[in-house]
Amino acid sequence: CVSEDDLEVKEFNTISEDNLEPEALVISAYSALDYRFNTGQFRDLWPLDHAPSNWGTSDIRSGDAYKGGGGTGDNPGGGMHQLETHDLFPSSENGYNLWRSIYFGLKRVDAGIRFLVNLEDGEFDKRDVRLGELYTLRAHFYFEAMKNFGSIVWYDENTPVVELTSIPNTFDEAFIWEKIEDDLNKAISLLPDSQVDLGRVNAMVSRAYLAKAHLYQEEWQDVLTQTNIVINSGQYRLVEDIERLYSEPGYGNLENIFAIQFSINDGSQFGNLNFGDLLNSPDSPSDNSNHPYLNGDDFHKPSQNLANAFKVGDNGLPLFNSFNSINLGNDDLVDPRLDHTIGRPGITWKDWTPMAQQPNWSRDIGTYGLFVRKKNMIYPTSDGLASNPNGFPWALGNLDFPLIKYSDLLLWKAEASIETGDVATGIDIINRIRLRAKNSPYVKDFENPSEDAANYLINTYSTGMSQEMAIQALRFERRLELANEGHRFFDLVRWGIAATYTSEYISNEQSRRPYLSGANLAPHEYYLPIPQVEIDASGGTYTQRSGY
């Protein structure tokens, strides 16, 4: 009865290293875009406090949104409130969780690349295309790491696996930008301009990313080159109805150059959903069934300052200097995008007919006020909603989250044009975006649907203006058009105005939101501290950014 077979055991239903399916490796790399990982830890299951939408790391640090939720102490990850007040600290869960997500994503990409580059020619006919996709995804994750952490660890498929933990986090920005550009250029050479699968990266996505990388380095000519190719491809356009763009699954496909694809009815418990934004739907006390999403946690609340920014003058143009001196009133003239972007009590909520927005959709009015997030939330009646009838996971559904929208890219071109002195081209693009808003259906009054919900007015700029004015118009337009889509803080940092802008924002906003008293953005806080757990675990390989 004694033989070697006595001890033989097999692991059930697993896949050995030499038996991997390349397509599946690529899919899992895409699947990392939503920052959900199967480690058995809650932080990786639901990335509520470090969402891929960057609502915490960008919007609430930029003055466009408050953290929200049930008071300042309602603090997912333990550092969300501190993100808003710029009291960043290395042991924050939020930063650690974000770091994990980015590097987990990079590892999935890396596993795919290592597998694909070792395939013989002809073994897998999609090899080059898939490699191009993976190089672009790698650029995406390094880009996220750069924006958020500044000091990062870089490796690629040529780095021996055993050396991964010996790499310091001290690569300079120029080096990383070069690597990001390398990956994108490789991808452009390998990828077709379009792909059958909507969720896949194509060469235009790589070019858009390349344009964005150049934008962050203020390499304006390169921005123009790449954005022009994407624009001239004719593959993308500004869709007509902004409300549907923000609310209806699939409607934004033509405007979204690159979006995280979410799905329902895919065999998973709730769906492959945007769990990073789970907390951001409005509240419903007592499970009121007339409420659009039945419940919610009311995080990511638009700031008073942002709402005020939608005020316009009689000319239908923003009030650049005076918008924040008096709070937005019900009869003020406003940009029609206000009520697509920000939920206000009494205003119609998307296509929801049982009730207009109520004050009690906000959980802590004393602390955070009455505005709720409205953009990028699915129609309550959509069959893409994950729960039916309404319920957990509240407002989540298969509405994709845009990482790069055509409007964003157009504004990069506008910015590059203006910065290079071509104000007319820049303002032209801005006007294109404003005209789309002007011509899109407006939000209607709840009681009287034949009338607008507010006094909407939006007009175009005249093309004859100074470069300085044009820069102001461009930056304001980015704020309004892309409000609370996770770009603003990174824009402020790359424009070099984050500290002064934030200081002015806080000086006004603290009278409305007392918890902001004393808040201050120090320059070292443009980037998150390197997570303490990672520094500790690295045994001295990683170093903290100075100031922390």
Added chain:
Amino acid sequence: FSQTKTITGTVLDENEMPIPGATIVVKGTSRGTMTDFDGKFQIEAEEGEVLSISFIGFSTKELLVESAGNYRIMLSDDVSQLDEVIVTGYTSERKSDIAGAITVVDVEDLNREVSPNIITSLQGRVPGIQVNSGGTPGGNDSQITIRGLTTITAGSSPLWVIDGVQTFNPASLNPEEIASIQVLKDGASTALYGTSAANGVIVVTTKRGKEGVSEFSVKSETTLNMLRDDINILNARQWADVYYQARANDGISGDFNVLADNGSGFDLPEFLDEAELIRASDTDWVDVIIDDSFSSNTDLSYRYGEENAQVFTSLNYTKDNGIQKHTYYERYNARLNTSFDFWDDRITIGENFLYSNFNEVKANEFENAILQNPLIPVYTVDGDYTAPTIQDKANSLANLWSNRKNEQRNNRFLGNVFANIKIIEGLTFDTSLNFDYTRFAFDTRTQPFVQVGRIPSVFNNITVAKDRNSSLRTIFTNLLTYEFEMDKHRFNVLGGIEFTKEDFESEVELTNGVDITEYPTYIIKSDAEFRTVRNEIDYRKRSFFGSLKYIFDDRYILSGSLRRDESSRFGPNNKTAYYPAGSVAWNVSNENFLEDSKFISNLKLRGSYGINGNDQIPNYLYLSTFFDSSIGNAIEFLNYDIDGDGIGAAEGIVQARQANPDIKWEQTAQTNVGFDLGLLNNRISLTADFFDKRTTDLILQPIPQAINGEAEPPFINAGEVSNIGFEAILSYRNRGEGVLRYGIDLNFSQYENNVESLDTDNNFLLNGVSITRAGDPIASFYGLIADGIFRTPEEVAVHAQQPGKGLGRIRYRDLNNDGVINTDDRTIIGNPHPDFIYGINLNVGYKGFDLSAYFDGKQGHDLYNIQRNLGDFTYFSFNFGQNTLDAWTPENANSNIPALSTSNVNNETQPSSYFVEDGSYFRLKNITLGYTFPQQVSDNVGLTDLRLYLSGQNLFNTTSFTGFDYEVAGLGAGGIGVAGYGIPHTKTITLGISTKF
């Protein structure tokens, strides 16, 4: 032609004091009886038969029946008491031959503990054993370690050998069916169990039939459960005042939710909702979810024995209702132990079967209840459950109610079939096929409850799971033993071979898309999805072992053993492990110079050294594994909607584990030195042991670095931990002082746990507040030192740079004096390992009365009180602890509770000594008063040993810990003594009756 005689008599000890409870058996028959409290007995016997009279601690006497009459039978003290045979695992040994550190548990004392769980019962009873438990009904969350924690990542449970069946899970055992428990603590005593023995071995034998006895035993008890420790939180008015003040301190004014700001405080509203269904209340939510309850335990057993056949069978039903509503543990046990002798007793064949069916409804709503806002009523004005209002804590009573049918059902069939063949005199072959089959079934049947007029959404479009798993472990053991004597030389030789095979299978059927409206029926929606997740895990072990024991003249004892284990869990480069051991002992009291001592009745010096292993690690660690979403519930992590249509997702694949082909066992080498001392006819006895335990090749999972990806980092063997300690039992037992009997046992144990090295890249493991690193005990608390509270602006101004510092805030110590408070100022802030553990057992008997009191305590360990996280700090509109009533203000300047605030700018919930408290406790764990009716009385109803008893558990407790329970579950590097929101322990009062017939 023989004649039946009626024999009566009195059994007395050497001081002519009666011995109650002595056994009188007619040899070769099943007839027998016992003496009453006056030492008297009566039995029918035939002329020429032989009566055997025995009592533990005394030499057995035999009496030839010649005529009827009244006999006085004097038993003499069995001075050595050491001829008692003790089962020590694969073998049995005379107590006097033992050279290791083995504690024999007094099973009778143990059975006074009112717990269905054997681990809970052992708590405090054995020196060297530490038990940490939560308050879950049934006690299944209890964890036990012997002589300190030797492992960081691998399993820390000792090996249980139940009638030869090896298991790490003794939960099905009914303490009532146990005949003896031996705790094997030193490395040599346990060495024959090799790779399973590093955490010690507990050998349990269950009751068997006894020759000459045919007897039913019945025991029934009812227990009243009550909450042991107070849980102090705020009432509605206090809460509103505290929260108002916290907001005011932050400059926030105005209404909060439904509370109107009246300028100096919140007005409590009449209703919490616009529809006026939820009337503002002053609910004590803890009181809402707990209830004093009754538990019951009923035990019926029968034993029978004749010359060639013994039978023991028992039935037990126990139900523990705990204190939390709608939760329970219930267990049905049936046991059958029989054995038959053949061919002049040269072959014995038998079996030990245990069938156990235990079912649990588990829940823990204490966190919800403690944090729930007291303004919220349990019910609305319509009588529905109140939905979350003010904040999003669920209605904990509704949760318990709806969970009440979610029963986890377990079946276990454990035991063996054995044969024992005496080949020639002294040479014995034992073979046994041991098995342990478990089956687990769990169907979620959460009942929807009406909440404010509607069924909450959570019961619509949900996933229901049907969970089944089973495992079968077989251990085939074959032993050959040879015992022989030559003059003064005694030898005992053992050789064994054993093969272990374990197959685990699980299957979870998920139905995604179910509405529950008409409980218990489900409506499976038309678009529902069905999935089945399966898994299988296999484990094999092959072992050879041998031992040799040599005893000279009952004075010198020398023994050695060696075991070779091969385990499927070890990597291909390290398949085979060898575990050697040796021990020596000197029975000094058998030397000439002590043989006649009236004072020293027993003195033995013992020394042993042995190497054990620990393979309680996950399987397959040497394999690099990828998986797709067919394993586990991984679709949302791996799959992606690549075609962008929003429906369905393409399948991904990801690495799950990084391999280590070198993975092997943890190795523990233990040196033990001890002595046994008996004085004055062993009335006073002292056993003391010193041990030095060193575990090397610790199985570790270094802190993962994100750069390595999400795959579980490889387990490695690295590092060393030591446990050095001392333990002792001191007993005094009077004997022959008349009708008054009394005794006292003290046990004491102490160990120092220290991580000697941890050769990983990062050299430490940090789990929340618990750090494991070289130079400190496992799971020490780690964080900043909270140096009190800033009381003056000057103190704030001169203090180091500390983001968020301010009046009334916690001041952290700048440990490295660099002028900045940051993570570099962290240090060890507490040790969760006790300085010592002790138990005191007192018992006294007078005629039919018996009284015993059992105290135990744990001294000098720290607890990390996480309850203060949300309890002391008013960041969130949950309910708060009563400490907030004493928060710092300029007027209350001496308070040590930080000022109230709704934000956490000073990051005060980070790990710091603010949360570390002394966890020492001392308690009366059990007190029992019993009365046994005189035999004459019980004879009238045909019973013997009719006893009534009243018992109290945890009636007296003393501790300075401010959390709601000083006993905290958790025993590992993941955290020891981290006091969160576990289920609190109970205090109980039990009324019981037992008898035999």
